[in-house]
Amino acid sequence: MFNTDCLHGGYRPENGEPRNIPIIQSTTFRYETSEDMGKLFDLEAEGYFYTRLQNPTNDMVAARICKLEGGTAAMLLSSGQAASFFSIFNIASAGDHIVSSSTIYGGTYNLFAVTMKRMGIEFTFIDPDCTEEELNDAFRPNTKALFGETIANPALAVLDIEKFARAAHSHGVPLIVDNTFATPWGCRPFEWGADIVIHSTTKYLDGHAAAVGGAIVDSGKFDWDKYADKYPGLTTPDDSYHGITYTKRFGLGGAYITKAVAQLMRDFGSTPAPMNSFLLGLGIETLPLRMERHCENARRIAEYLNSHPKIAWVRYSGLEGDKYYELARKYLPNGSCGVVSFGVAGGRAAAERFMAGLKLASIATHVADAKTCILHPASATHRQMNDAELEAAGVSADLVRLSVGLEDSEDLIADLAQALENI
């Protein structure tokens, strides 16, 4: 079950072996014969030869996340950005098109709208609260995937995963969901029809702001062979890998991740350090306990802010009356997450004065770790967007994002109260 898998998933030591996931801090692995090594290069035998492609520590932690999400295969990457990029580039190339929710993390938006556009992949961004008809209208014959975030950062919109999955599947493409804010403790997108899940493990999975990292998990449910013309990279021989056809050799459960490792890791090298993967594995051990406390603290703070005269509005899907309350009850029954967005009455200037007055919550470009931090996205993570793009991303200029940590909620509320008093 979930709590047990957080502790034991991906690694069961044999007699006399270390109880913790071992850190295999080695770039290379030794073999007796060239023939042995050749089999690994041909993907005919399983094993390790060079950490840029695969490493045992990384794979054990990936297997833990795979188990938590209920997938068939998973890989770790050096960052969440790398996970977002790989998840799409593994099945799309120049001339292709992707439909994405517009309320996504600013860094992902920039990756899609600027950098991947330069690579010839075009994105259409749609309001995730649109009707099914509007969503369906965004697809084109060359669309290769639909993308969204379970809980959008920082808009905190909750994705209607079933609606998105229906649209994706009716157009014969996979739904890719960034499950960073919800974590598999809060939501398992595969159970609602998503095909691929990605994470910035830098956030709650690590939980202690210790290591930047990413993960991709495959549900194994999307039938690439049914749409073979659309996904030739998976369904026809790969000349760069000795003529292997990934779906034939590794089946629907293994093709997508094997291709991403064999081709994209080989060529882009976005490999996490084994030490970082160890820290991630350690963080995951306490994920359920931490998430429960994050959610409880955040709910209390959202209620406090909601009743404060100097707060213009509060967005927290765990708060009764929130626009996303009903979707959160469906998709996030354990609780929402630890992030609360709100506007300080008086707009941008008041928000800046308020933030400067905080003593316990620190101003940081981060969310989702043990210590409370706060950010004004319009002047930080989302500063590359103009006002119209900010609006489409659900980020108003006065929006303040509070990532509620594991401190005593009374201390956090006292800190917010004194800062609000002084503006």
Ligand code: PLP
């Ligand atoms: N996805 C989401 C939802 C994020 O919040 C972030 C980072 O904040 C990323 C992806 C990118 O992850 P990383 O910073 O680990 O590259």
